[in-house]
Amino acid sequence: MAHITLKDIAHSYTGESDNPYDYALKELNLTWRDGGAYALLGPSGCGKTTLLNIISGLLTPTRGQVLFNDENVTRLPTEQRNIAQIFQFPVIYDTMTVFQNLAFPLKNRGRSKTEIEPRVIELARMLGLEKDLYTKAQHLTADAKQKISLGRGLIRQSVNAILFDEPLTVIDPQMKWELRSQLKYLHKQFGFTMIYVTHDQTEALTFADEVIVMYEGEIVQVGTPEALFERPEHTFVGYFIGSPGMNITPCELQGNRIVIEGHEITLDCTYTDQPSSAKIEVGIRPEYLRLAPPQEKGLPVKIIKIDDIGRHKIARVAVNERIFHVVMPEISAMTGDHASLAFDTAHTNIYVNDHLIAGERP
Amino acid sequence: MIQKQVNQKAWFMVLPVFLLVAFSAVIPLMTVVNYSFQDTFGSNQFFWVGMDWFRDLMHSERFHDAFLRQIAFSSIILAIEIPLGIAIALAMPRKGWGVPVCLISMSLPLLIPWNVVGTIWQIFGRVDIGLLGHSLASMGIDYNYTQDPIAAWITIIVMDVWHWTSLVVLLSYAGLCSIPDAYYQAAKIDGASRIAVFRYIQLPKMQGVLLIAVLLRFMDSFMIYTEPFVITGGGPGNSTTFMSIDLVKMAVGQFDLGPAAAMSLVYFLIILLLSWIFYTVMSNVGEESKNGGA
Structure with missing residues (x-):
C-alpha cells in the first residue's frame, strides 16, 4: 500500500x-x-x-x-x-x-x-x-x-x-x-x-x-x-461529460453581462475585462436551460427538433446559427416553432480560451 | 412426404476432375499395386505371386535395416531442428532493421534446390578440396565421409539441419509474432519468469504452427532421397542407405519391380500412419480427456 x-x-x-x-x-x-x-x-x-x-x-x-x-x-x-x-x-x-x-x-x-x-x-x-x-x-x-x-x-x-x-x-x-x-x-x-x-x-x-x-x-x-x-x-x-454535453457558445462579456447574438443576459457574477484577442465562451448544461412560451423573458429561439429519450425530452433549439440543447421534463407542453430560452444564471460558466474563469459575486 | 427431385447431371461437371485425379494419382498407384502382386523376367511377361513380395519384405533384413536407419534419421532431425528452430525464432528481433535481414537470411537455404544443397555439401566436405573437410583434416581430425559411416551421418544431418531448420524458424517466428503484447505485459505484472513465459504463453500459442512444422519435417526427412544420394550415394557400405535410396536401388538398379512396388506401398502406409499419429497426439496436447475425442 x-x-x-x-x-x-x-x-x-x-x-x-x-x-x-x-x-x-x-x-x-x-x-x-x-x-x-x-x-x-x-x-x-x-x-x-x-x-x-x-x-x-x-x-x-x-x-x-x-x-x-x-x-x-x-x-x-x-x-x-x-x-x-x-x-x-x-x-x-x-x-x-x-x-x-x-x-x-x-x-x-x-x-x-x-x-x-x-x-x-x-x-x-x-x-x-x-x-x-x-x-x-x-x-x-x-x-x-x-x-x-x-x-x-x-x-x-x-x-x-x-x-x-x-x-x-x-x-x-x-x-x-x-x-x-x-x-x-x-x-x-x-x-x-x-x-x-x-x-x-x-x-x-x-x-x-x-x-x-x-x-x-x-x-x-x-x-x-x-x-x-x-x-x-x-x-x-463540459462537452465530454454529460449527455448531451454542455452548451458552449461564443459571447461578448462586459462585467456581469454577456451578449449572445445581440441578446443580453445578466449573470450573477462580475468578471474582469478580458483582452480583445481572447476567445470568450459561455457554457451551460442542458439541464439548466428552460424553454418558455415566446412571450416570456429570454432568448428568442427556434425549435429545430425534440427527441424523446424516455425519462426526459431533449430539445434542439437555435438562436440564429447557435445551437443549444435543452433538457425538458417529460410533461412540458410546448406548441409552435418558437420559444424563449431562459438561463439559470447560477449555473452559467464563462470560459476564456477554453479555461474556466471565476467571477466575483456582488 | 415430399419427394426431392433427383438430378444426377451435376456429376458430369466433376468428370474432368475425376479424369485428372485418375491419371495423375489413381492409375499410377494402381499400377504399383498391380506390380506388387506379380513377378516379371522382362519382355513384358508377368506372373501372379500373391502376397509373396510382402511376405519377403517383412522378413527382409535389408528392409529392416533401411527402416531402422530411416527412423533413426528422422528422430535425430526432429530432435535437433524443432528445438533449434524455436530457439532461433525466440532470439530473432521483433522490430527494426534486423527483421528483414533475419527473415531473408533464413529463407535463403529454403530457396536452393535439393540436389544443389547436396552438391554444396559434397564439395564442402571433401578432404582434398572442400573448405570444411580440408580444414578439419588439417586440424588433425579424422573426417572422411566417404569412408567413415559416422562422418557420413554427421555430414548428412548437419546438411539437413542447415537446409531445413529455417522452415521451423519461420513457422515459429510467425507463431510468436501473433501473440498480443498484452500477454507479455500481463506476465510481467504476474511476476512470471522467462521460463514461465515460454512454458505458459509462447509454447501454447505456437502449438498450431509447431504441429505443421513437425509434420512437414517428419514427412520430408522420412522421404529424404536427393541429398544423401548426391553426397554419399548410400554409403559407405549401406550406412546411409535410407528407405527411398534403397527403393530406387531395387526398382531402377536391380529392376526388381515386384519387390520395389511392395516396398513403395509399405513405405507409403508407414508415412501415412506416423503422420496420423503425430497429428492426433499433437492436436490433443493440453486438452482434457473429455474434450479430446479425436
Missing part, C-alpha cells in the same frame, strides 16, 4: 524531443492517495493507457519520476513494483486451469500452497468462478476469461495499486453492472488504491471518488463527479 506520486512526467514514444506534438503525455504532476478509487477518463488516444503503463512500469517515461511513498521507482521493473494491472482484452494462460491461472501471481512470488489455496477459493467465490475452478481456462466464455484476468489482478492482497485498463469492454452490459459493483465492494473491503481507465463517463462517474479527465496528453481536470458536472474547468470536460 502506498500513495503514488507522478512528478513532472512526460512521455514521447519517439524519445526525447523538443517538439511538443511528439508527446503522448505532456508534462503532468499528480498524486494518488493510498486507498483512493480513481477513474481516468478521456477519449481514445488521449494518453490514458500510456499513463497507466508508466505507473505499472511497462513503460519508462521520457521525463520525470514515479514515486511510491517517496521512493523513486522510475527505473524499477514491473515485477518489483508490486502493482496489478488488468487489460482491455482477457489474458489467460491457456494450458492452465482456472485455479492455476488465479494462483499464478502468488506462485511466481514463492508463496506457500497453504496460503495460496484458501485465497484462490475465496476469490473464485467472489467472482462466481468456483464451479469452473478445475476446468482449462481456454474453454470458458469471454466473460469468464475476463473474470479470470480480474481475479489475477485482485489475488495479491498487498499490492500498491490495481490498475484497470478498460477492463469491461468485452463484457455484456448486464454483467458490467455486476462486476463494477463487485469491484466497488472489493475496494471498500480491502482498501486497494484503484485506478480505472475508461472512455465511458457513466463507468467513470459511478466507480470513482475522484475523476481525472485527460485530453490530448494533458490532464484537464481532477475532481469529484459533481465538480466535473457543475463546474467543468475546461470546455472539453
Whole structure:
C-alpha cells in the first residue's frame, strides 16, 4: 500500500524531443492517495493507457519520476513494483486451469500452497468462478476469461495499486453492472488504491471518488463527479461529460453581462475585462436551460427538433446559427416553432480560451 | 412426404476432375499395386505371386535395416531442428532493421534446390578440396565421409539441419509474432519468469504452427532421397542407405519391380500412419480427456 506520486512526467514514444506534438503525455504532476478509487477518463488516444503503463512500469517515461511513498521507482521493473494491472482484452494462460491461472501471481512470488489455496477459493467465490475452478481456462466464455484476468489482478492482497485498463469492454452490459459493483465492494473491503481507465463517463462517474479527465496528453481536470458536472474547468470536460454535453457558445462579456447574438443576459457574477484577442465562451448544461412560451423573458429561439429519450425530452433549439440543447421534463407542453430560452444564471460558466474563469459575486 | 427431385447431371461437371485425379494419382498407384502382386523376367511377361513380395519384405533384413536407419534419421532431425528452430525464432528481433535481414537470411537455404544443397555439401566436405573437410583434416581430425559411416551421418544431418531448420524458424517466428503484447505485459505484472513465459504463453500459442512444422519435417526427412544420394550415394557400405535410396536401388538398379512396388506401398502406409499419429497426439496436447475425442 502506498500513495503514488507522478512528478513532472512526460512521455514521447519517439524519445526525447523538443517538439511538443511528439508527446503522448505532456508534462503532468499528480498524486494518488493510498486507498483512493480513481477513474481516468478521456477519449481514445488521449494518453490514458500510456499513463497507466508508466505507473505499472511497462513503460519508462521520457521525463520525470514515479514515486511510491517517496521512493523513486522510475527505473524499477514491473515485477518489483508490486502493482496489478488488468487489460482491455482477457489474458489467460491457456494450458492452465482456472485455479492455476488465479494462483499464478502468488506462485511466481514463492508463496506457500497453504496460503495460496484458501485465497484462490475465496476469490473464485467472489467472482462466481468456483464451479469452473478445475476446468482449462481456454474453454470458458469471454466473460469468464475476463473474470479470470480480474481475479489475477485482485489475488495479491498487498499490492500498491490495481490498475484497470478498460477492463469491461468485452463484457455484456448486464454483467458490467455486476462486476463494477463487485469491484466497488472489493475496494471498500480491502482498501486497494484503484485506478480505472475508461472512455465511458457513466463507468467513470459511478466507480470513482475522484475523476481525472485527460485530453490530448494533458490532464484537464481532477475532481469529484459533481465538480466535473457543475463546474467543468475546461470546455472539453463540459462537452465530454454529460449527455448531451454542455452548451458552449461564443459571447461578448462586459462585467456581469454577456451578449449572445445581440441578446443580453445578466449573470450573477462580475468578471474582469478580458483582452480583445481572447476567445470568450459561455457554457451551460442542458439541464439548466428552460424553454418558455415566446412571450416570456429570454432568448428568442427556434425549435429545430425534440427527441424523446424516455425519462426526459431533449430539445434542439437555435438562436440564429447557435445551437443549444435543452433538457425538458417529460410533461412540458410546448406548441409552435418558437420559444424563449431562459438561463439559470447560477449555473452559467464563462470560459476564456477554453479555461474556466471565476467571477466575483456582488 | 415430399419427394426431392433427383438430378444426377451435376456429376458430369466433376468428370474432368475425376479424369485428372485418375491419371495423375489413381492409375499410377494402381499400377504399383498391380506390380506388387506379380513377378516379371522382362519382355513384358508377368506372373501372379500373391502376397509373396510382402511376405519377403517383412522378413527382409535389408528392409529392416533401411527402416531402422530411416527412423533413426528422422528422430535425430526432429530432435535437433524443432528445438533449434524455436530457439532461433525466440532470439530473432521483433522490430527494426534486423527483421528483414533475419527473415531473408533464413529463407535463403529454403530457396536452393535439393540436389544443389547436396552438391554444396559434397564439395564442402571433401578432404582434398572442400573448405570444411580440408580444414578439419588439417586440424588433425579424422573426417572422411566417404569412408567413415559416422562422418557420413554427421555430414548428412548437419546438411539437413542447415537446409531445413529455417522452415521451423519461420513457422515459429510467425507463431510468436501473433501473440498480443498484452500477454507479455500481463506476465510481467504476474511476476512470471522467462521460463514461465515460454512454458505458459509462447509454447501454447505456437502449438498450431509447431504441429505443421513437425509434420512437414517428419514427412520430408522420412522421404529424404536427393541429398544423401548426391553426397554419399548410400554409403559407405549401406550406412546411409535410407528407405527411398534403397527403393530406387531395387526398382531402377536391380529392376526388381515386384519387390520395389511392395516396398513403395509399405513405405507409403508407414508415412501415412506416423503422420496420423503425430497429428492426433499433437492436436490433443493440453486438452482434457473429455474434450479430446479425436
